[in-house]
Amino acid sequence: MAEKLPIAVLISGSGTNLQSMIDAIAAKKLDATIQVVLSNRADAFGLVRAKNHGIPTELLDHKSFPDREAYDHAVVDLLRARGVQLVALAGFMRLLSPVLVTAFSNRIMNIHPALLPSFPGLHVQKKTLEHGVRFSGCTVHFVNEECDEGPIIIQAVVPVFPDDTEEQLAERILEQEHRIYPRAIQLYAEGRLHVVGRKVMVDGLARDDSQILINPLLDG
Numbered sequence: 001m002a003e004k005l006p007i008a009v010l011i012s013g014s015g016t017n018l019q020s021m022i023d024a025i026a027a028k029k030l031d032a033t034i035q036v037v038l039s040n041r042a043d044a045f046g047l048v049r050a051k052n053h054g055i056p057t058e059l060l061d062h063k064s065f066p067d068r069e070a071y072d073h074a075v076v077d078l079l080r081a082r083g084v085q086l087v088a089l090a091g092f093m094r095l096l097s098p099v100l101v102t103a104f105s106n107r108i109m110n111i112h113p114a115l116l117p118s119f120p121g122l123h124v125q126k127k128t129l130e131h132g133v134r135f136s137g138c139t140v141h142f143v144n145e146e147c148d149e150g151p152i153i154i155q156a157v158v159p160v161f162p163d164d165t166e167e168q169l170a171e172r173i174l175e176q177e178h179r180i181y182p183r184a185i186q187l188y189a190e191g192r193l194h195v196v197g198r199k200v201m202v203d204g205l206a207r208d209d210s211q212i213l214i215n216p217l218l219d220g
């Protein structure tokens with residue numbers, strides 16, 4: 001098998017996306033090794049998931065640092081010491097400073113629970129439902145210095161229904177997050193992603209022009 005891509009996963013919470021990566025590695029669908037799971041919160045359940053699988057963990061509490069830059073310097077040092085090549089943000093509830101973004105330029109991915117550039121930031125499902133869009137989904141993108149703004153790698157689309165609750169929509173989207181995030185990392189591991197301006201070109205991309213979605217469904 002090809003050499004495995006050394007990655008870090010940065011979390012603040014439940015870590016279901018982390019779990020999807022652990023599972024994809026176990027299923028041999030993702031040629032990566034998780035060198036470290038880093039959390040800024042001691043109570044992040046993702047730390048338990050990592051420990052359950054023998055993955056090294058680090059807790060870096062942002063409250064112990066004077067400012068964002070000092071925190072990010074510590075993160076960069078830690079990632080470099082672990083030989084990390086790609087950083088996957090998975091529910092890491094921190095804005096990144098240029099210190100971290102430039103140290104790992106086009107080597108940080110994030111997942112966002114909407115079809116960017118729609119609905120960036122926080123309270124995504126609330127904003128999605130209030131707007132009345134018929135589709136939402138999730139986006140894996142490279143991280144640049146703006147929040148939820150970097151070049152898009154892969155997206156999945158889900159329908160939105162008028163009587164959805166935020167929880168139902170979040171759940172529908174999360175299921176797809178778990179499919180596309182490991183896939184995005186695998187494409188990177190295979191060297192198939194190339195950032196050109198604000199676009200990501202993907203080598204050997206399969207294409208299906210018939211993939212059209214309509215919601216509400218057409219009659220007949």
Ligand code: GRF
Nearest residue numbers: 014015016017091111112113
């Ligand atoms: C996901 O909805 C992701 O899109 C967002 O934060 C949430 C993380 O969930 N960035 P989990 O911790 O991976 O379960």
